[in-house]
Amino acid sequence: MEAVQTYNRRNRINAQKFALWAAMASIMMMFGAFTSAYIVKQASGNWLEFSLPQAFYFSTGVILISSVLLHYSYVSFKSGMERRYRQFLVMSFVAGVLFLILQYLGWTDLFDRGVDMKGNVSGSFLYLITGVHALHVIGGLAALTVAMIHAFALKFTVTQKRINRFELVLHYWHFVDVLWIYLFLFLMFKK
Amino acid sequence: MANLAVHEEDVLIKEQGYDDHFHDHHHGDNYQSGFLMHYVFSMDHKIIARQFLITGMIWAIIGAAMSVVFRMQLGFPEESLTWIKPFLGKWIVVDPATGVGKLSPEFYYALVTMHGTILVFFVLTAGLSGTFSNLLIPLQIGARDMASPFLNMLSYWFFFLAGIVMFYSLFLSTGPFSGGWVAYPPLSALPQASSGSGAGMTLWLVSLTLFVVSVLLGGINYITTVLNLRTKGMSMWRLPLPIWAFFVTAILGLLSFPVLVSGFFMLICDRSLGTSFFLSDIFIAGQALDRVGGSPILYQHLFWFLGHPEVYIIILPAMGIVSEVMSVHARKPIFGYRAMVYSIMAIGFLSFIVWAHHMFMAGVNPFLSNFFVVFTLIIAVPSAVKVFNWITTLYGGNLRLNTPMLFAIGFVSLFISGGLTGIFLGNSAIDIQMHDTYFVVAHFHIVMGVAAFFGMFAGIYHWFPKMYGRFMNETLGKIHFWGTLIGAYAIFWPMHYLGMAGVPRRYYSFDTFDAFRHFTEMNKFITVFAIITFAVQLVFVINFFYSIWYGKKLKVKNPWGATTLEWTTGIEPIHGNWPGKLPVVHRWAYDYNKDEREFVPQHVPLKEGEIGDH
Ligand code: HEM
Ligand SMILES: [Cu+2]
Numbered sequence: 001m002e003a004v005q006t007y008n009r010r011n012r013i014n015a016q017k018f019a020l021w022a023a024m025a026s027i028m029m030m031f032g033a034f035t036s037a038y039i040v041k042q043a044s045g046n047w048l049e050f051s052l053p054q055a056f057y058f059s060t061g062v063i064l065i066s067s068v069l070l071h072y073s074y075v076s077f078k079s080g081m082e083r084r085y086r087q088f089l090v091m092s093f094v095a096g097v098l099f100l101i102l103q104y105l106g107w108t109d110l111f112d113r114g115v116d117m118k119g120n121v122s123g124s125f126l127y128l129i130t131g132v133h134a135l136h137v138i139g140g141l142a143a144l145t146v147a148m149i150h151a152f153a154l155k156f157t158v159t160q161k162r163i164n165r166f167e168l169v170l171h172y173w174h175f176v177d178v179l180w181i182y183l184f185l186f187l188m189f190k191k
Numbered sequence: 192m193a194n195l196a197v198h199e200e201d202v203l204i205k206e207q208g209y210d211d212h213f214h215d216h217h218h219g220d221n222y223q224s225g226f227l228m229h230y231v232f233s234m235d236h237k238i239i240a241r242q243f244l245i246t247g248m249i250w251a252i253i254g255a256a257m258s259v260v261f262r263m264q265l266g267f268p269e270e271s272l273t274w275i276k277p278f279l280g281k282w283i284v285v286d287p288a289t290g291v292g293k294l295s296p297e298f299y300y301a302l303v304t305m306h307g308t309i310l311v312f313f314v315l316t317a318g319l320s321g322t323f324s325n326l327l328i329p330l331q332i333g334a335r336d337m338a339s340p341f342l343n344m345l346s347y348w349f350f351f352l353a354g355i356v357m358f359y360s361l362f363l364s365t366g367p368f369s370g371g372w373v374a375y376p377p378l379s380a381l382p383q384a385s386s387g388s389g390a391g392m393t394l395w396l397v398s399l400t401l402f403v404v405s406v407l408l409g410g411i412n413y414i415t416t417v418l419n420l421r422t423k424g425m426s427m428w429r430l431p432l433p434i435w436a437f438f439v440t441a442i443l444g445l446l447s448f449p450v451l452v453s454g455f456f457m458l459i460c461d462r463s464l465g466t467s468f469f470l471s472d473i474f475i476a477g478q479a480l481d482r483v484g485g486s487p488i489l490y491q492h493l494f495w496f497l498g499h500p501e502v503y504i505i506i507l508p509a510m511g512i513v514s515e516v517m518s519v520h521a522r523k524p525i526f527g528y529r530a531m532v533y534s535i536m537a538i539g540f541l542s543f544i545v546w547a548h549h550m551f552m553a554g555v556n557p558f559l560s561n562f563f564v565v566f567t568l569i570i571a572v573p574s575a576v577k578v579f580n581w582i583t584t585l586y587g588g589n590l591r592l593n594t595p596m597l598f599a600i601g602f603v604s605l606f607i608s609g610g611l612t613g614i615f616l617g618n619s620a621i622d623i624q625m626h627d628t629y630f631v632v633a634h635f636h637i638v639m640g641v642a643a644f645f646g647m648f649a650g651i652y653h654w655f656p657k658m659y660g661r662f663m664n665e666t667l668g669k670i671h672f673w674g675t676l677i678g679a680y681a682i683f684w685p686m687h688y689l690g691m692a693g694v695p696r697r698y699y700s701f702d703t704f705d706a707f708r709h710f711t712e713m714n715k716f717i718t719v720f721a722i723i724t725f726a727v728q729l730v731f732v733i734n735f736f737y738s739i740w741y742g743k744k745l746k747v748k749n750p751w752g753a754t755t756l757e758w759t760t761g762i763e764p765i766h767g768n769w770p771g772k773l774p775v776v777h778r779w780a781y782d783y784n785k786d787e788r789e790f791v792p793q794h795v796p797l798k799e800g801e802i803g804d805h
Contacts, residue, residue, distance in 0.1 A: 013419045015338045022411045022445055030449035033496070037457070037489055041468075046484045117464055121484045124466040132456060 020168055024175050027136065031179060034132070035186055038125050042190065048120035049191050052184075053109040056130075059102035060184050063137075066095030067177040070144075074170050078163060082156045089151050092173070093144045096137060103134055126187060133176070133183055140176050143169045201748075201759050201774070203794055208772030209423040213335065234340035237764050239347050240326035241658060244651070246351065247318020248732065254309035257302045259725050264294040266718025268700055282366070296699045297386050300369035303697060304387070305361065307372030308395070312402055313357070315505040315643045317350045320444075323508055323650055324413050324437040326658065330757035331431050333422025333774050335767045338415040342408045349405035353398045360394035368395040371697065373494055376469035376487045380461040383475065392462070396455055403448045410441035422756075424776035428532075428804055429793070431755050431780040432525065435532050436511025439539040440504050447500040447543070454493030461485070491553055495546035502639050503542040506606075507535060509646020510577060513599045515780075516649045517581060519753045520596035521588030522789070524781035527580040528805050534573035541570045551619040552626040560619040567617035574610055578603060589784075594668030598649035601676050602642050608680075609638025612687065627697075630690025633683045641679040648672075648731070655735075656750055660762055661742030667734040671727055678724030685713050754792045755780050778803035 041047070073088030107127065110116075115123040147169045150162070201208075233239060260279075263272060273292030276283040282298035285291070294302075325343065329336050337343045360367040369387030370378030374395065382389040417430075417438045430438075457468040467485040474480070518525040525531060547555050547563040581603045590596065612634040615621050625631060648671075655663050690696075694707050701707040749758035756776070760768050774794040778801075782791040786801075797803050 013415070015415050015419060018415050018419070019339070019342075019411045022414060023407070026407060026445050026449045029446050030453045033450040033453035033493055037453070037468075037493060040492065041486060041489055044486060117460070117466055121467060124460065124468060128456065128460060128466075 014164060016164070016168060017171070020171060024172075027175075027179070031129070031133075031183065034125070034129050035183075035190075038129070038186075039190065041121055041125070046120070048115070048122045050110070050113065050115050050122070051191070052188055053106035055102045055106035055109060056184060056187075059099050059106065060181065062095050062102060063099045063177050063180055066092045066099065067174050069095060070170055070173050074166055077166060078158060080158055085156075086151050089144070089148055093141065093148060096141050096144060096173075100134060100137060100141075103130060106130075122191070129183055129187070133180055136176050136179070140169075140173050143172060201794075204759065204769065204772055204774045207775055207794075207796065208769075209775050210772045211335075213767055213769070213771065213773075232344065234336070234344045235766055236325045236329050236336050236340070236343060237658070239343055240322050242347050243317060243321030243325060243350070244658075246347075246354065247314050247322065248735070250309050250313040250318065250354065252728075252732065254306050254314060255725055255728060257306045257309075259722055260294065261299050261302045261306070262718040262721045264299055264699075266714045266716075266721075268293070268702070297369060298366055299699045300371075300385075300697070301366045301387050301391070304369050304371055305357075305367050308368075308399075309357070310640065311372060311501070311505070312399065313350075313354060315640070315647075316501070317402070317405065319505065319643060319647050320437065320440055320508050321347070321350065321409060322647075323433065323512060323654075324409065324441070326654060327431075327433050327757065328413055328416050328437060329420070330657070330760065330768060331434055331755050331780075332417065332420060332425055333756050333769075333776065334416060334420035335769075335773075337412050338419055339412055342412050346405045346409035346412065349401050349408065353401035353405060356394050356398035356401065360391050360398070363390050363394070365389055365391060367391040373491075373498065374458075375494075376458065376461065376490050377473055380458055380469050380490075381473070381475075381480075382462055396459060400452065400455060403452055406444050406448050410444045413437055413441040414445070422773045422776060425793075426804075428529070429776055429779045432514040432528070432531055432535075433508070433511035435535055436507045436514075439535050440507045443500045443504050443507075443539055443542065447497040447504075450493055451497035454490055454497075457493075458490070488550070488553055488555070491550050492546070495549045496543075498549065499546040500539075500542045502635070503538055505639055505643045506646075507538065509602065509643045509650075510535070512646045512650040512653075513581070513602045514584075515755070516595050516599045516653045517584055518781050518783065519653070519751050520591040520593065520599070521585055522591070522752075522783050523584055523588040524783050524785075524805070525580065526583040527576070528779065528781060530576055531580055534576045537573040538570060541566060541573070545570060548617055548619075548622075551622045557619070564617060564619050568614065571610065571614055571617075574606075578607055578610070593652075594663070594665060594672055595649045595653035597669070597672045598645045598652065601672065602645040602649065604676075605637050605642040605645060605679070609634055609636075609642060613638060624693065625690060627695055628690035629686040629694050629696055632696050633686035633690060636683050636686075637679070641675075641683070644675075648675075651735070653751070654757075655738065655742075656745045657757055659739050659742070660745045660764075661738050662745065662750075663738040663742060664734050667730055671731045671734065674727030674730070675724060678720050678727060681720040682717050682724060685717055689713065749792075752790045754782055754790050756793055759792065759794060779805050781805070 069088045069092035073085050073092060076084040076088060107130070110123070110126070115126070117124055117127045147166065150165070154162075230238065233242070260272075260275065263270070269291075271291040272283055272294055273285055273290065276285070276292055279294075279298070282295050283292045284295045286293070325337070328334070357367075365386045367387055368374065368379070368391040369385055370392070374392070378384045378388055379392050382392065417434060421427075421430075457466075460466040461468050461470055461482075465482075467482040469487050469490045470480070470482040470485045471487075472479070473482060514525050514531060545563055545567045547560065548567045551560050551563075585600070612630065616625055616631065616634055652663055652668055655661070689710055692707070692710070694701065694710060701710070745762050748760070748762055751758070756774050759774055761770065776793045777796045778791065778793055780793055782793075783789070785791055786798075
């Protein structure tokens, strides 16, 4: 199952990064569809309004911080600061996990206030949209796990290949962050 | 042996090609030598193309056989179908008193649904795009393989898995899904709604989700490859038209399939988590369900946001193939190359803003409908540009009327016939009468179903020598062409009349409707031709497999005298496509009959004063 070498010096686009960006465009179309469906459904009435749980405000802060931490880890990696690179990487991962915990707390809060998945469609939408987003965050955590394994198991060297690999994780992580901010603002202002 | 000559490098490529140091990491002859690795888990784009093609053909036979079964029930309701009981078992219900066996209504609907799903997704999307994008993109742009051969292999295997799941659903005791290929709720959202709505629908969803993964993996790869791996000199404006078509098709897929997936997610929530995204005011056996607040129209929006681009995902590759085949066999440059490219882009763009023309009668705001009418009718403009350019390409050409060319010309005929009825349907006022009648069935079978098949056949007959090193039989090919052309028109032309008279589609029987009873003879006629046309396709299948092993051997590299790069590779395919250097491109893909030269391949350098672009 070996593949032929298809690349040569003339290829300018990094195929993996390009593929990631294409995948992000796809994911955006999916969330675009969710939020458009939300608007269309809302316009046709029978819509329960509720305020977002407090935990979501905290989780927004946390995922932002996580993104910044990963960025610092990346910068440290590039400038050869081995320890800081590892520390920030782990901290970013922990913040990611914290985000998920906060999301979960937000859901239970809503549930206690009587907004459940099966009730009014507005609630169903909220759980669906935040839930599918959380799945994408879990995907990001998996990528971060791989990055941590690299960070601790491999010998520390700054090569172009490893920078590229790191950038893949970095871009995706920023992407789920920005995606969340969009969803958060959307849910806040279109409730 | 002959291998040496066959692998011999093109002199031009040898002297002027681009050296990407391929031999430095060449694996020699024992590359993927085992059967399993070579033919099954292959990462070679040429093998993957064949896998898509043959899997697509198997599905086409299954899907077409289904249509023959439901047509027999529709055309000859009083004849006994007991003889197919050995295949269909309990789905043929035999009346104990008379011994007459009939197709059960549930299974009739299941067959109609499966026919649509299989043909649209498995055959005309995977079988068509999958085959030709894989075969032609690397070969025509001068690349060794796809950007990621591994993802490419995964793309096939996800498609394969999707097929296995769908196939399995055919054997469920409750039958496969039966609510139509568009899977509208509530039939798709309530497991208790019909016998196919339970396990059948669950498997349908699983299968199509796997299918979407396959499309996305493939699409990302096609786009990256076209943008990144073009050989030296192959600017975008020198790409052969099939590549443009595959490229735009992949973009359409990447942007529209995720929207379908979001609809699927909501459907899954409605089915399993008790939400009511698409459900409201439903009564089952007089009993109101407690699912309120949702809207089935919402699903229709999500579905058709994919669904309409999907029909272009099917037809664009066929258009690209036809343009190429036609130019080669007319021995003329394609007329209006840039106009062709721009209309591919325009069609791709417009296909995203017309989806509600499938919903004129579903209760969308009539004011909004007007916008969709306008955009829908505008699509006719780039479509007409393409038709005009094909006809002009044929005009005054030195036509070779061989099988691929006949299918290419047949494509244009079908596309015109079916496109015109699209303009009828695109008017929301006329659609009040036509919607969900046989007129729609006639429209989309001619313009999409049969036309896309014609594009695919043109491609198969044309590139068969490239795929298998042999030619398909011409006589059988011509029988296949004329049989299919006449058969297709005989089946679908009468359906326009049925539709204009208001005969609804997806009905098991018209016995109880006085208004439709006098169409019995017409329905018989259609069914007879459906059976004949099916039989003619078997001629193709036989020709295909016979020719793989016993067809006339390909003796020269470039049998059609074509200009594109795939014909500069050896007769025997090798891994990496070109043995030494990569060809360097100097001109566009359609230099036919130029300055006294019959044809000039793309890698031939320009003469003094000659222009390479058009
Ligand atoms: C001039 C261009 C076209 C126009 C104006 C047009 C218009 C329409 C309209 C308005 C409908 C909905 C009819 C109804 O359900 O009442 C329709 C159905 C359909 N069209 Fe077209 N069409 C065009 C070309 C095409 C092409 C090129 C394809 C495919 C390659 C296509 C495939 C379909 C399919 C699959 C359906 C029916 C789907 C279903 O309900 O199962 N059409 N068309
Ligand atoms: Cu459409």
